[in-house]
Every structure is written in structure tokens, then in C-alpha cells.
Amino acid sequence: MPTYEVFLSEDGRDSFRHAGALDAPDEEMAVLYARETYVRRGEGSRAWVVARTHIVEVDPSDLAVTATRMHGRNDGKKIAERRQDRRAAAVVGREVAPIPGGNPPPNDDGRRSAPIYGGNLSRDADAQQ
Amino acid sequence: MTLGDEVLAMAMALADDELVIGHRHSEWLGLSPFLEEDLATASIAQDEMGHARAIYAVVWPDWAERDALVTLRPAADWRCCALVEADARPWERHLVRHLVYDVVEGHRWSALAARDNPSFGALAARAGQEEGWHRRHATGLTGRLAVDHAPRLQEQLDDLWPMVGDLLTGMTQSEQNSALDDLVATLDEVGLVAPAATPVPGDRTKRSAAFADILQSFTEVAALDPSATW
Numbered sequence: 001m002p003t004y005e006v007f008l009s010e011d012g013r014d015s016f017r018h019a020g021a022l023d024a025p026d027e028e029m030a031v032l033y034a035r036e037t038y039v040r041r042g043e044g045s046r047a048w049v050v051a052r053t054h055i056v057e058v059d060p061s062d063l064a065v066t067a068t069r070m071h072g073r074n075d076g077k078k079i080a081e082r083r084q085d086r087r088a089a090a091v092v093g094r095e096v097a098p099i100p101g102g103n104p105p106p107n108d109d110g111r112r113s114a115p116i117y118g119g120n121l122s123r124d125a126d127a128q129q
Numbered sequence: 130m131t132l133g134d135e136v137l138a139m140a141m142a143l144a145d146d147e148l149v150i151g152h153r154h155s156e157w158l159g160l161s162p163f164l165e166e167d168l169a170t171a172s173i174a175q176d177e178m179g180h181a182r183a184i185y186a187v188v189w190p191d192w193a194e195r196d197a198l199v200t201l202r203p204a205a206d207w208r209c210c211a212l213v214e215a216d217a218r219p220w221e222r223h224l225v226r227h228l229v230y231d232v233v234e235g236h237r238w239s240a241l242a243a244r245d246n247p248s249f250g251a252l253a254a255r256a257g258q259e260e261g262w263h264r265r266h267a268t269g270l271t272g273r274l275a276v277d278h279a280p281r282l283q284e285q286l287d288d289l290w291p292m293v294g295d296l297l298t299g300m301t302q303s304e305q306n307s308a309l310d311d312l313v314a315t316l317d318e319v320g321l322v323a324p325a326a327t328p329v330p331g332d333r334t335k336r337s338a339a340f341a342d343i344l345q346s347f348t349e350v351a352a353l354d355p356s357a358t359w
Contacts, residue, residue: 001163022165025273032266033165036172 003052004030006037008044016048027051136244137188138208139299142333143237144184145209146296148199149343150230151177153213157223169266173227176259183256187248200351204336204344210295211337221274222285225321228267229289232315233296235260236308240300268319275320286321294328305330 001023007016019038024030030049039047082097089096154174161167182195189195212230217223235257242253275282293312297305313323351357 023163024165025270029269029273032262032269033169035262036169037165040172 001025002030004034005050005052005055006034007048007050008038009046010044012045016046019043019047021052135299136241136246136249139237139241139244140184140188140249142208142210142298143234143241144181144188145207146213146230147177147184148181149209149340150213150226151175151181152343152346153215153217153223154227157220160220162220166270173263173266176263180252180256180259183252184249187252200348201355204340205334207336207340207344208333209336209340210292210298210331210333211339212289212292212295214337214339214343215289215292216339216342217289221278221281222289224267224271224274225282225285226289227263228271228315228319229286229293229312230296231260231263231267232312233293233308235264236300236304236311237296240304243304268315271321272319279320283321286316287324290324290326290328295331295333297328297330298333300330 002025003021003023004027005021006019008019009016022030022033022037024033027049030051034047034049038044085097151174154170154177157170158167158174161170185195185198189198212226215226217226238253238256238260242250271282297308300308309328316323
């Protein structure tokens with residue numbers, strides 16, 4: 001039996017998300033099984049069923065080279081760590097830990113505002129030229 | 130709620146059929162030919178049992194009485210028919226029964242709704258939506274299997290056919306005719322041939338031999354302590 005991939009959208013604004021796969025003898029049965037397998041409890045208001053053979057996959061080796069271009073990629077982890085450090089510093093009144101690229105200058109009232117972007121500032125400067 | 134004898138008999142026949150075929154569907158859980166079919170069967174089992182529960186709730190609004198209706202009712206008081214009671218094996222026999230049952234079931238709900246009872250009218254509308262789905266499932270799967278295995282399916286249909294008449298319980302002659310016309314046409318669409326004998330409603334007061342196992346299964350927990358509250 002062919003394999004079908006099922007995508008669901010919970011409401012009109014959502015993008016479709018991959019819900020899973022199923023095997024079915026043909027498209028019509030795939031539609032039936034998609035409901036029974038993935039939409040028993042209102043998990044979506046729309047569903048796409050796509051034959052796996054219709055999916056065009058990008059060669060993973062074409063993607064591998066991008067794995068080394070991590071600059072500018074921000075998962076929020078560093079900013080969260082820094083925010084925690086600043087909160088802790090505020091409690092005990094110690095100086096905040098330095099960040100790469102330097103801490104921003106204090107405001108007029110002596111407090112420091114957290115930089116929005118704490119990464120490689122020189123790269124930004126390069127980009128502006 | 131007061132129901133006329135005729136409407137009550139129709140409703141109880143349908144409710145008991147739904148509960149028992151739901152139970153029979155559930156017995157295939159984990160045994161269907163492939164996973165997706167397992168899930169679909171489990172889902173249909175739940176739907177059918179839900180229909181039974183909804184009818185019981187109209188007839189017996191009291192919850193404890195309704196519970197007792199399933200767990201304490203003696204075999205002689207059940208009104209299900211031999212077709213749903215049958216331990217339909219192999220799997221294609223269960224599939225053919227599922228097809229025949231669900232095609233006629235839509236007509237049974239319509240007939241019940243036509244008896245001018247508002248409670249059943251609302252139930253019929255809800256159940257009808259689910260029944261349409263069950264029917265698509267049964268016809269879709271049977272039609273595809275019939276391409277390569279029509280003789281195996283036909284053999285089961287021929288064998289089950291004498292039990293089909295009981296599904297028509299309580300219907301007027303014209304309701305029976307339209308249900309049977311639909312059934313014959315649907316069987317033709319999926320590549321099977323309805324046997325020549327015209328099904329007629331039989332007596333629902335007798336249980337078939339297969340029923341003892343079902344009743345035992347329904348009641349085995351409750352029988353441990355009939356006075357327990359759940």
C-alpha cells in the first residue's frame with residue numbers, strides 16, 4: 001500500500017503542520033484513515049493528505065553546508081542566560097557579567113538596558129558598510 | 130417519556146444491535162489486517178456503542194437503570210438480531226457484515242425519526258452523520274478488496290444473507306423496499322451481487338447461540354458484585 005503524509009491546520013490562520021503518516025490502498029481511503037488516525041478529537045479543521053511519492057526531498061548534502069553558518073542564528077538561549085544573570089545581579093547589587101562585544105553604556109539613570117542583539121556586533125557593523 | 134410499543138420496539142432493536150455490533154467491532158482491535166484499519170474499527174465501535182447509549186438514555190433516563198439494562202438484563206429480554214450477534218470470522222466476514230449493517234442502519238434511523246418522536250429525530254441527525262462515514266469506510270474497503278477477491282466476499286455475503294431481514298424490524302413495507310433497493314445497489318457498486326431471496330424481518334425474541342458469549346463479556350465485571358456503585 002502507498003504511504004501518505006497527513007498535514008493538519010487547526011484554524012484558518014495556522015499553517016499546516018505535519019501530523020504523521022499512514023498507509024492506505026488509495027487516496028479515497030487515505031482520506032478516511034486520516035480522519036480516524038489523526039483527527040478523532042478536533043485536532044484540526046483542515047487536513048491535507050499527500051502521497052509520499054509526491055514529496056520532493058532536498059538532498060541532505062545540500063543542506064549540510066549550512067550547518068556551519070551558525071552566526072546570526074539565535075535560539076534565545078544566550079539572551080535568557082544574560083537576563084537571568086542581570087536579575088541575579090540586581091538582587092545582590094553586583095556588576096553584571098560582561099558580554100561579547102561589550103556591555104552597552106549605562107542609561108542616564110545608571111541602569112543598563114539589555115542589548116537586543118548580543119552576538120557579533122562587528123558583523124553588524126560590516127553589514128552596514 | 131412514553132413511547133408507543135411499536136416505536137419502543139424499533140428503538141430497542143436498534144439500540145441493542147448497535148451495542149452488540151459495537152462490541153463485535155471492538156473484538157477486532159489489534160487483529161485487523163493493518164494498523165489504520167484497527168484504528169478505524171475502534172472508532173466505529175465507539176460510535177456504535179455511543180448510539181446505543183443515546184437511545185437507552187431516551188428510553189431509560191435514569192442512569193442506574195440504564196446501566197442495569199446492559200449488565201443485568203437477562204438474555205431473553207434483549208432484542209438484538211442474529212446478524213450482529215454472530216462471531217463473524219474470518220475478517221472478511223466481519224467486513225461484509227459491517228457493510229450490510231451500516232447501509233441498512235441509515236434507513237433504520239430515518240424510519241425511527243419518521244415516527245414523530247422529537248428525541249429520536251435529533252439523535253437520528255447526529256447518528257446519520259457518523260453512519261455516512263461508516264458507510265464510506267465499509268463500501269470503500271469492500272470495493273477495493275472485491276477487485277481481486279470478489280469470490281471470497283461473495284461467499285460471506287451469501288452466507289450472511291438469511292440474517293439480513295432482521296435489520297428491517299419495525300419498518301413499513303415502503304421503508305423496507307427503499308432500504309433493500311439501496312442495499313442491492315450498493316452491493317452492486319462494490320462488485321458484489323445481492324442474493325435473490327428477499328430479506329424479511331424475523332422474530333427478535335430469540336437469541337442466537339453466539340449471544341451467550343457476548344452477554345458473559347458484557348456482564349463479567351458487574352457480576353463480581355451486582356450491588357457495587359460505579
